[in-house]
Amino acid sequence: MDERRRSTAEGVGLAAARERLADHLAPVDRTETLPVSTAVGRTLAAPVAARRPVPGFDQAVRDGFAVRAADTEGATERDPAALAVGSELDADTAVRVDAGRPLPEGADAVVGHEAVATVGTEPDLKTVDGGELTVTDPVEPGDGVRSTGADVAVDEEVLAAGDRIGPSDPGLCTAVGRTRVEVRQRPAVGIVPVGGALVGGDPGEGEVVETDGTTVAEFVEATGGKVVLRDPVEPDPYALRPAVERDLTKDLLVTVGGTGGGESDRIVDAIAELGDVLADGVALDPAGTTTLSVVRERPVVSIPGDPVAAFVATTRFVAPAVARLADREPPEPRTVGAELADSIESDRGVESVVPVELDGGGEDDGGSGGEGATPIASPVADEPLSTLARADGWVAVAADRERAAAGETVSVERWEATV
Structure with missing residues (x-):
């Protein structure tokens, strides 16, 4: 392994890495005017005041x-x-x-x-x-x-700048005569898959369908970003550099793959030639080879190409970064309590995130047992892609612990409710 590439245990701590990235993130201040019917979920850039009273008569x-x-x-x-x-x-x-x-x-x-x-x-x-x-x-x-104007008076502010437009707000805005609203633009996020023999369509002999970029894109959209998902790029310096430079017009660039220690893992080298590497490796398992950089004042998050590692890196870095750019609260998963079937080992100083299947428990717990029963969380065997499909949730072992013991009650993250 290249000496420059740190091991997971030697990577930058999760909190410190997030802080370094956050220093280069600021809410997008560009605005646009949209029909209110298409603006649900968007953040208002200006208050909405009534042009007519509600009701408009006694x-x-x-x-x-x-x-x-x-x-x-x-x-x-x-x-x-x-x-x-x-x-x-x-x-x-x-x-x-x-x-x-x-x-x-x-x-x-x-x-x-x-x-x-x-x-x-x-x-x-x-x-x-x-x-x-x-x-x-x-x-x-x-x-x-x-009486006239009892609900809303003329010029009364019905929505404030910074409010997110909810499902009922288009009706309110239409009632007060405001059919168009000024909202913040969604942060633009470029996603660049990196890897040899990756294809976006049907694979030929020796080719692999690129899927990690799609997973990242779903999180970005759900967190308020606007995705530009690029075709896969070969891990060649002459291809990587222009691929990175092309999306420096975006508010955030996410590269997927090419972060390991192999001969073809060159994305960090290409980025280092263009800008500054903030964290080359983080104390996160999997996804320890995640790299954070800034190029020409644009933040870049480079995450591993392994599906499970890419998922974990996305929940820990990409989604919170997009939320900050969109001026939203960072996404949080729905959590359920479960009893751990087998021990989970971890290195002290590293946050370990493990996919689990849930068995038993009530419907609200995602299990199949009786109401009020505590589900059992069993670690899922690691497979290239099916792990994500089989996982009902994720158990995180905090960095200050070395293991979560069998029989222990743990909190299971359920991210599917977020995206």
Whole structure:
């Protein structure tokens, strides 16, 4: 192994490595204006203020009769107020109105059906103009009415800068007359797979389908980034350098593969010629050969090409970096408690992340056992790709420990809920 390449145990500690990378990350301040219907999940760059009130008119909040409150003053069951039912409101009249509809001119209250009685021989005089009803309970001005702007007044701020637009917000914005909003642009992330014989389509003899870049891309998109996934690049200095330089226009560059100690693992050498290496190896197993760099003020994260190691490096470095660029909280997995079936060994000073299968436990735990049962977490045998498909979660052994013992209750990370 090249002497420059440190072992996992000698790599930069996870927290220190993240801090070094964070020093070169700042939230993207570019903005764009989008239809609010397409902006769900985006972060507002400017507040949204109402252009019109909600409701836009004095509105009935219950089915009944619009009246002048003064015409019902003093009404009781023994001495009710008699009102004529009409289509226009005059003194001692009432106009039928449904919830959500505008109040007729001159009305200032709505009497509910339960507070009126009909007079006459018709079966339903309440619905017929020219009929008569009696009001047994008086109403005050504003009873049964939502006044103009009661929900939202003109120029009222309904969403603040920095808010993330949720699924219900397009309806709110449309209601107040704001169909377009100014949002922060998503950070652009270039993803460059590196490796000989990698292909993006059907493989020929001796070729391997590139999949790690797709895994990284899913995390980047879920964390608020905009992905440019490149075709695989041969691990040749003459190919690597232009591949890196091409994506220095992005907010973050992620290279996948080519970080090991083999003859074809040259990505770090190519980056070192262009910029500064912040951490050549980290105390993380797997993914100990992850390298962090900065080239022409652009942060670069180079992660291993092994599927499991790439997954771990993505959760520990790539996703948090994208979240910082997008000015979001870093992603966190859903976690469940489980009993460890077998011991997990680790080097002190190294965070070890192990894929596990869950057996038993309630549905909420992702297991197949009875409700409330504690699932059993069994380490998954390492295979090139199927490990990711078979893993129900991930157990991390902290850097200050050397093992997690069989029978120990551990926290299982479940990242599929995040992406």
